Amino acid sequence: MIIDITKSGYRKGYLPREGVGVFHPFFATANAAFRRDALLEVGGFDPRCATGEDIDLSIRIAASGRELWFEPSARVTHHHRSTLRGLLRQWFGYGLGHAYLFRKHSPRRRLELYRYDLSAANPSPFGIRRVASLPSPVHGMVFLSSYHGMHAGAALAAGAFLGGWTAAGWLLTAGAAACAAWYFGIRFDPRRPARSVALSGIRWIADAAYVLGGLLGGLREGVLYLEATRTRRRPRQGSGRHPDAGPGASDGSRRTAAAARGPSRVGRASGGSVTASGGSVTAPGRRPSWPSPRGGILAPLQGFAGRNRPRRPGV
Amino acid sequence: MNGGSDPGSRPTATASVVVVTKDRPRELARLLGSLARQTARPHEVIVVDNGSGPAAASAAAPFRDSLPLRLVTETAPGIPAARNRGIHEARGDLVLFIDDDCEADPRWVERLVRPFARDPHIGAVGGEILSGDPGRGLVEAFCADETLLRMGRDGDAP
Numbered sequence: 001m002i003i004d005i006t007k008s009g010y011r012k013g014y015l016p017r018e019g020v021g022v023f024h025p026f027f028a029t030a031n032a033a034f035r036r037d038a039l040l041e042v043g044g045f046d047p048r049c050a051t052g053e054d055i056d057l058s059i060r061i062a063a064s065g066r067e068l069w070f071e072p073s074a075r076v077t078h079h080h081r082s083t084l085r086g087l088l089r090q091w092f093g094y095g096l097g098h099a100y101l102f103r104k105h106s107p108r109r110r111l112e113l114y115r116y117d118l119s120a121a122n123p124s125p126f127g128i129r130r131v132a133s134l135p136s137p138v139h140g141m142v143f144l145s146s147y148h149g150m151h152a153g154a155a156l157a158a159g160a161f162l163g164g165w166t167a168a169g170w171l172l173t174a175g176a177a178a179c180a181a182w183y184f185g186i187r188f189d190p191r192r193p194a195r196s197v198a199l200s201g202i203r204w205i206a207d208a209a210y211v212l213g214g215l216l217g218g219l220r221e222g223v224l225y226l227e228a229t230r231t232r233r234r235p236r237q238g239s240g241r242h243p244d245a246g247p248g249a250s251d252g253s254r255r256t257a258a259a260a261r262g263p264s265r266v267g268r269a270s271g272g273s274v275t276a277s278g279g280s281v282t283a284p285g286r287r288p289s290w291p292s293p294r295g296g297i298l299a300p301l302q303g304f305a306g307r308n309r310p311r312r313p314g315v
Numbered sequence: 316m317n318g319g320s321d322p323g324s325r326p327t328a329t330a331s332v333v334v335v336t337k338d339r340p341r342e343l344a345r346l347l348g349s350l351a352r353q354t355a356r357p358h359e360v361i362v363v364d365n366g367s368g369p370a371a372a373s374a375a376a377p378f379r380d381s382l383p384l385r386l387v388t389e390t391a392p393g394i395p396a397a398r399n400r401g402i403h404e405a406r407g408d409l410v411l412f413i414d415d416d417c418e419a420d421p422r423w424v425e426r427l428v429r430p431f432a433r434d435p436h437i438g439a440v441g442g443e444i445l446s447g448d449p450g451r452g453l454v455e456a457f458c459a460d461e462t463l464l465r466m467g468r469d470g471d472a473p
Contacts, residue, residue, distance in 0.1 A: 008466045010441075027441025028466070029398065031410040033330070036410050038438040039402050045395035053395040058439060066438025072467045074426035074442030079342070079416045080449055080458040087454055123470075195453070196407045201456045 095213020
């Protein structure tokens with residue numbers, strides 16, 4: 001699921017072993033290592049996963065009682081080669097695969113509502129909060145997002161106008177416009193307006209493919225599955241590069257240390273600690289505690305474009 | 316546990332690198348080149364060809380001397396099946412996965428393996444995934460901005 005087909009927001013060290021609802025910490029197999037005996041014990045990858053087999057594996061490794069450790073100094077550079085068609089197929093595939101993971105890892109008969117919450121008070125590495133988990137005859141997950149808001153708002157507004165409910169129509173129109181402004185505006189770069197508009201267009205249809213994949217995958221699995229990507233600010237410098245990426249990383253180094261680094265995470269729940277800079281680990285305790293909503297389904301998300309799953313020439 | 320300052324006496328875990336590939340000989344060669352430049356030499360590098368035919372073998376051939384290379388073919392389609400084949404072929408204590416369109420930093424193996432020695436409860440270690448030069452295309456730029464699977468937090472230095 002997930003969401004954000006992008007950055008996971010992990011910090012160096014142990015990751016929480018439970019997720020926020022369906023969103024679970026995981027490692028992408030583009031850059032991950034496992035103990036072989038752990039892989040054999042959990043049975044390796046699930047061949048039924050069209051995408052997200054790494055998510056599924058991480059969930060099962062964590063469920064087997066083992067820790068997940070994020071080591072940002074182990075770096076891999078991924079080279080993108082994408083066509084629009086390949087991109088859409090890929091995102092559609094993520095939606096399909098995530099719907100399967102949701103069905104596989106979440107308890108039945110609940111309607112889960114999520115939204116993004118990037119406030120500092122939210123400890124989830126994904127920046128996700130569960131809004132509600134309701135008893136429901138329909139088993140499913142709905143992600144509340146500006147992307148869905150603008151489409152739903154526009155559709156409802158049209159219905160309201162057609163039905164003669166003019167005041168409601170204008171109210172819904174305003175809501176849809178606010179969602180659209182957020183969705184498109186937050187990434188707008190005034191220095192490169194034409195490029196911003198083009199990238200927003202790509203984003204809009206890529207999200208459409210993603211959402212559609214999730215809905216159709218959910219249909220196949222017998223669940224309601226409405227996912228969304230996160231509406232994030234434009235990456236600094238627009239390159240997506242890591243500040244330490246080396247030549248070409250450019251302006252990352254101009255940022256102040258304070259801006260570049262969140263609060264260092266020291267003092268894990270059970271006594272272990274990770275130094276902010278050097279990474280020496282002392283007394284690894286059992287695991288970090290991460291105030292996760294109860295219930296714990298899990299299953300998350302993500303993958304990234306350019307990964308070699310939908311392997312097609314030119315993608 | 317007394318911290319990571321004295322790892323010398325611990326036995327070193329052996330690492331098997333597993334790469335699944337299909338129809339990407341040039342990218343595969345680039346990846347294998349980066350694996351040949353590692354500060355910590357892996358026990359073995361297993362290339363699982365998932366249907367590219369002779370192209371994968373010829374791309375890997377130049378690295379036979381510089382890497383402990385093994386090439387196996389998995390005819391069942393799909394990444395999970397190919398990766399499972401890699402797991403079953405692996406003889407190392409640790410199995411490291413990397414994609415064929417990626418390039419490893421020279422210290423990749425060293426850094427990815429190290430946490431396992433510190434805590435026996437660690438079952439998996441993940442690293443950072445950075446974006447290569449996105450080039451000129453808009454779709455590529457979009458991928459670099461939006462879909463890069465960067466795992467760490469925005470702005471955190473590794």
